[in-house]
Amino acid sequence: MSSEEPPQDDREFFSIAAKLNFISTEMAQDLTEEFAAGNSHPTQMILQKGLLDNVEIDIVQTLLHSTEIIPDYKILGMLGKGGMGVVYRAKQLSLDRIVALKTVLVSQMGNPNMASRFEREAVTVARLKHPNIIAAYDFGQHDNRLFLAMEFVDGKDVEKLIMQREYLDEATTLGIIRQVASGLSHAKQHGIVHRDIKPANLLLIEPPEWFPLPPGVPMVKIADFGLAFLTQDQNIQTRLTAANASVGSPHYMSPEQINGQEIDHRSDIYALGATMYHMLTGRPPFDGNTIPQIIAQKLNGEATSLSAGPHVISEQTTQLVKDMLALKPEERLDDYNCLIDRIDAALQERPTLQAGIGSSTDTVTTILERSHLQSQAMTTEVDQPVTSNRKRRYIMTATLSIIVLLLLGLLFFYPKQPEAPLRSMIPSGWSEPLFNGQTLGALPSSGSWTVDKDDEGAIVIAGTNGMIRRPLLRNNLPLENYKLLLFVRLNKASAVQLHFGIEQDQKGKGPYSVLRITPEQVILTEHRSPSAESSTPHTIQNAADQYHVIELEYQHGHWWVFFDDQLVGTVNTQQKPILPEVRLSVEGGPAWFSDLQIEELIPVDQEVISEN
The missing domain is CATH 2.60.120.560 (Exo-inulinase; domain 1)
Known part of the structure; x- marks a missing residue:
């Protein structure tokens, strides 16, 4: 490479930005040519044109210098980004394992106490050892950047599953919620409140052979334990100032949490109930777009009964969700062991419940991979006696023929209108x-x-x-x-x-x-x-x-x-x-x-x- 040729990292800046969908491929090509013809640095060009913000530029630079960001870790790719943090897929070199690496720029925090709080929370979360909780491996601070290395889970979250299938059947929902309750119970024993239970924080994977689950029920991993204070949820659109906003996701958070009051494990139970409601119906119990709207809905009455949902739900499950969503903490179901017992009772009361939208043959793979809710035809097969009455057969055949002709005629004169696709x-x-x-x-x-x-x-x-x-x-x-x-x-x-x-x-x-x-x-x-x-x-x-x-x-x-x-x-x-x-x-x-x-x-x- 000649001394006048730009460094390889600089030349790759725009292509990586395009792969991340920050800019288009065509724009990346134009910028690369413009960069090769001039002396401006890629970041200067991007900032001058207003194409990327500082966080997006930092992400591209992180991927360009993958082994120089956090000692002992090589950044492999970006998994996602939130209000202040970015999560990368990374390799921990000393132990040769893939991890999820959550990073936060201290300059993005605004509050100087955040770094010390991050450390305290990381130490606390690292004590949690439960199969339904994503494990924390390592944490620290390097070059003005906080990081937390966690177990990498290659799964689909419940929010995406709901969007694909519109809603989940009762047995699958109960099987998932039971696991979450078990993980939250373990956290309660260590004095930890999650603060941000919601469908997007529940990851689903194929269960290992040693982990017993009913057929068709995936294994759950709870994400973001104890780190809700680092997120500014992108779903919160409100006219309130940031100082008045509460930590968590308002569609699921308890009334006491959304009002900024002291919370305990009962707040997580409320959020779990709201999540359960969403899984069963396809929408949160209080589906407002602003914090004032949601507060008003929660204080003005109960959520619409599950009986008004898209499918039949047992009385036990309906009452369970209602008890979890009680407005006042003292009136709410407040014991995880009791919650688990009631889930087991609901399943035992209706032994015909099967996971997987009405089919006992559904596997975890079909639950995780099926793109859309499949309509299930309910059929009953009955052995019909053989009859010697030919006349009856002829009448039935003629009647069916007439019906088929009529249907074809209707289809001819009234062509089917195209249906709008699902909001996928x-x-x-x-x-x-x-x-x-x-x-x-x-x-x-x-x-x-x-x-x-x-x-x-x-x-x-x-x-x-x-x-x-x-x-x-x-x-x-x-x-x-x-x-x-x-x-x-x-x-x-x-x-x-x-x-x-x-x-x-x-x-x-x-x-x-x-x-x-x-x-x-x-x-x-x-x-x-x-x-x-x-x-x-x-x-x-x-x-x-x-x-x-x-x-x-x-x-x-x-x-x-x-x-x-x-x-x-x-x-x-x-x-x-x-x-x-x-x-x-x-x-x-x-x-x-x-x-x-x-x-x-x-x-x-x-x-x-x-x-x-």
Whole structure:
């Protein structure tokens, strides 16, 4: 290599960034050529162009210098990243074993006491020795970076399994929850509270031969023990300040934890009950998008009964979940041994329960690998007596023939409409606010739009009339699949509209879809043909006096539109060129908008790992 040729590490910077999906392959090629022609360092180029943030740059540098980051460890690839920490797959060289290496930059913590707390928690967690708890091996600090080496578990988490199968059957759920309760009981004996039990922290693997489990029930490994304080959950979208946010995931955390009160093991039992509810129904018991919404739901009443779920659940299991989700800790089921006994009683009371969506032949492999919930036809085979009555056979044959002809005729005259696919995508870990709370920036608009404060003092976008547009891009490229979240309050406006799914044409005025909100109702309207189609109006109350949450998911050409957690409708724009933008319009304002955020979605089985 000549003295003027850039170092190999520098030349690989952009290709690794592309493998991590931080930039596109085409952009990586362009940047590599630009780098070869100039003298700028890759990190300087990336920062100047605003393509990566400091954490993403650190990840690329870590993979480039895989043996120089943590002594005795070689970084092999990235497993995931959260609010402050990054988890890598690594090899511990001295013991020749693969580990999960969680790293946290001290500079990202903000609180100088975090490092000492990290050390205390790591020492405590290292004492836990239980087959259902991911083991902690090593911890320390090197070059302003905290690290914790843990058992590497190559499994699927319960959250992904629920997304693939919509919900889990009762026996599989009970088998999984029983193992988690056993692990949490062991932690309680050591005075440890997990603080963040949720489906994403329960990893499923094939059980070893020595570990007895019912057929079809996978083995569970509980992740992130004692380290919840290091995470800033990406699912928390709230108008509250960070100082008011509680540690944990609000969909599952107990009322006392979400209110910042003292907690003990009963808080973990509540979270386990919320997780169990989610597994059985396909949704959390209190499915709000903000901490205020969830608090209000939890304090205003019980979760919807499991009897209203998608399948029949036994009375024992229904009552068990209810007891685990009791609002007051003193009224809640508070003993893990009792919890395990009640799970065993529920299984023994109904010995016909089998793990695996209605099939006793399901194996752990099918539970972990099956992509979608398979509908099971219930059939009963009965030995039919042989009859000598030919006339009856002829009548039956003729009747069946007529029925078949009628069905074929119906299929001919009423062709089957294509069904929207399942919502099978999950967050990639990348998200970005669409409003920085200070200025509208380059948001193109017409009419009157300003940065203002609402009556609670929160920074909002105030629109009096006209329209504002927002591109939906990552690194200046359109996102393939994404979720848009925003809060809207009508205030004095007579109507607010969200325009999306805008088809491209030369004048930028192609067909589109509209979610229209008035003080009385919300309705989804299609403007894609001369005869516009509308959804059934949803009646709302107090629209002008409170914030409402709009969620817009785009997956493979299909749109799902939610208003305050309720599905308003779906739109199919498959095989149509769609502009990567949304538009907000206001009539007779001002109306207030806040917490606009875009989040990238990826297929549930896509792994973001870059091998070195």
